[in-house]
Amino acid sequence: MALKTGKQYLESVADLKLEAHMLGRKSGDLGEHGLVQPSQKAVAFTFDAAHDPATRDLFCVESSLCKAEINRFTHLHQSAEDLVNKVKMQRYCGAGTACCFQRCVGLDAANAIYSTTFECDQKHGTDYHQRFKDYWSWIQQNDLVVDGAMTDPKGDRGKRPKDQVDPDLFLRVKERRPGGVVISGAKLHQTGMLNSHEILVMPTLTMRPGEEAWAVCCAVPTNAEGVRYIYGRQASDTRKLEADPLDVGNPFGGQEVMTVFEDVFVPDERVFLDGEVDFSGTLVERFASYHRQSYGGCKVGVGDALIGATALIAQMNGVAGASHIKDKIVEMIHLNETIFSCGIACSATGEATAAGNYLVNLLLANVCKLNVTRFPYELARLATDVAGGLLGTMPSAADLNDPVAGPYIKKYLAANPDFPVVDRMKVLRLIENLVAGAGAVGYLIESMHGAGPPTAQRIMIGRQADLEQKVARVKNMLGLV
Ligand SMILES: Cc1cc2nc3c(=O)[nH]c(=O)nc-3n(C[C@H](O)[C@H](O)[C@H](O)COP(=O)(O)OP(=O)(O)OC[C@H]3O[C@@H](n4cnc5c(N)ncnc54)[C@H](O)[C@@H]3O)c2cc1C
Structure with a gap:
């Protein structure tokens, strides 16, 4: 099977x-x-x-x-x-x-x-x-x-x-x-x-x-x-x-x-x-590099969900047409696709090992993960900005279902009339989950520490970048000894 x-x-x-x-x-x-x-x-x-x-x-x-x-x-x-x-x-x-x-x-x-x-x-x-x-x-x-x-x-x-x-x-x-x-x-x-x-x-x-x-x-x-x-x-x-x-x-x-x-x-x-x-x-380095490549896919996917939820909450709040909101969403897309570009680049330039399976480009996989230690945090900041303060203060589902509190919540959390209040609450809860709730473990803390903390990537980047060759090329170009 x-x-x-x-x-x-x-x-x-x-x-x-x-x-x-x-x-x-x-x-x-x-x-x-x-x-x-x-x-x-x-x-x-x-x-x-x-x-x-x-x-x-x-x-x-x-x-x-x-x-x-x-x-x-x-x-x-x-x-x-x-x-x-x-x-x-x-x-x-x-x-x-x-x-x-x-x-x-x-x-x-x-x-x-x-x-x-x-x-x-x-x-x-x-x-x-x-x-x-x-x-x-x-x-x-x-x-x-x-x-x-x-x-x-x-x-x-x-x-x-x-x-x-x-x-x-x-x-x-x-x-x-x-x-x-x-x-x-x-x-x-x-x-x-x-x-x-x-x-x-x-x-x-x-x-x-x-x-x-x-x-x-x-x-x-x-x-x-x-x-x-x-x-x-x-x-x-x-x-x-x-x-x-x-x-x-x-x-x-x-x-x-x-x-x-x-x-x-x-x-x-x-x-x-x-x-x-x-x-x-060798084992640690290869595992870590494959895993740093992985983040160029999985965290981008979660980023897609956060971007989608942010664009949706902007519509629900009635601000989707504002130029600064559009620009913030473009910024989120730019950061997310930058991570994806690194994930694709370290894969496309991967090479066969002596055993025959393919290994990612170690330098680019580490660049990928170093970006992942930063960009999801910026995406989360922008999503928090666009979503509004309800992200941290919204009443519970139990109160929404309460015969006394519920009608007040429905009355005062109404925004763009094209969307039911409960749908607006669902989208806010998804964003909350990703930037401050259980989902932030995977989207933020794992982005920082999973596959190693940023210093581990910086060490690998320093090792893999072939700085000596760059120096030699400049010397050659300028005719230095
Ligand atoms: C959500 C999540 C999922 C994970 N999943 C897995 C998994 O499935 N499998 C797995 O094996 N691991 C997993 N990890 C573990 C992850 O690889 C480690 O968290 C990461 O390597 C950092 O190790 P640490 O947590 O012990 O932090 P530390 O190593 O204590 O690092 C904390 C800080 O101290 C610094 N530091 C550490 N040691 C030194 C030193 N000797 N000198 C100077 N500075 C130092 C680091 O650079 C960092 O800034 C996961 C982690 C998270 C958060």
Whole structure:
């Protein structure tokens, strides 16, 4: 079954019987939980799009491993065109859900691990690449969702893993047993973890000699023994538990989970790096760059939704014709398309790795993500400006439904008579969700920190820009020595 529908995906994730600590209680039946449902709905969107005649061609692709037709969310990119199509697909999902749809991080991890294991085997005579191919072919054929787990808690940022007060502050191999390793530690901020079937664990930074225990990459089922989950809070998240959905703003949503690995056994066939410190940096750099490319699609899609909502609220408020409003919306479009241009550019100029899959242009992927740490904030500022103060002060859906308060709300929140008051409230709530509510986790905080904070991109840009060549060219042009 290479192409699941959204419904089949939801059933398959329910079968995992995952449990999580949420708001002080241990919860099962997560698909029934109001906090989780919007995030599962967003992942299901990526499955249904593979069956929709309008988007099938973009979402379906032939696997390089098993030759079956698969969802592009599990594809190993075989060309620059594949990289471009990935970004277009992500934009489509972002625009359709207005949130983080959670499925990119595993895709980015897989493509990074594929090429890194190939090169590691060449140098060290290991057999990680074949193991990974077998594993990933199984993922493709079963159309599974994979969480990409890179970020360790990291403890004192000024200290190396081995110098932390607790060695588990960076996930590590704690013990070796016949046939596998035992890992211990945690991964924070894990996107879509409880909506995933599998976890790809990766090191969080370039390890050095002496730090072999922390240079580990492996796959773990989300329902493996010893893996524990603590649900992350989002602003206004308990609105999702209220009876009337109006105040939630967006029927879709993201999910981040603190994930603890308490002495989890991983069999050898699921281990893809084990102590080869010289390849930890390659893996981190490639994963991060693919993920920085991803933001050139997904955040643009969410930006499309914010721009659409802003243009609509301007009509509803009766200001759509004002020149400064039109100009602010053009500015939003300009910023959003600038991010998209970077996403497309780093894809179109991607190149084949030694393993055969395609890697993005590292310089342009980092430029893309650095813009993402800024532009969505400016889009959010402009949307807040255009929407008006009701964004932060509007009465609740419960009061709208109240026999006494409701008529006042309908009377005094009336604006352009072409639009019902309740529709105006819905659009305001969507904008609120994206700039200050649960959706701002995906649109703003993730834009800043997801795939690494801005300094990480600046370091990569400095490394990749070939400054020496630029200096040499100027010297040559001026005839200097
Ligand atoms: C919504 C969201 C979703 C995410 N999803 C995932 C996911 O699915 N998988 C995953 O693996 N990760 C995920 N992340 C994690 C993300 O990659 C990290 O948040 C990011 O790398 C920053 O790490 P941090 O949060 O530990 O912040 P820190 O590393 O503490 O950074 C905070 C600040 O300190 C600075 N800093 C850090 N260390 C040093 C140092 N040694 N010296 C000087 N300055 C330093 C940074 O530059 C930054 O300005 C997600 C994050 C968010 C917010």
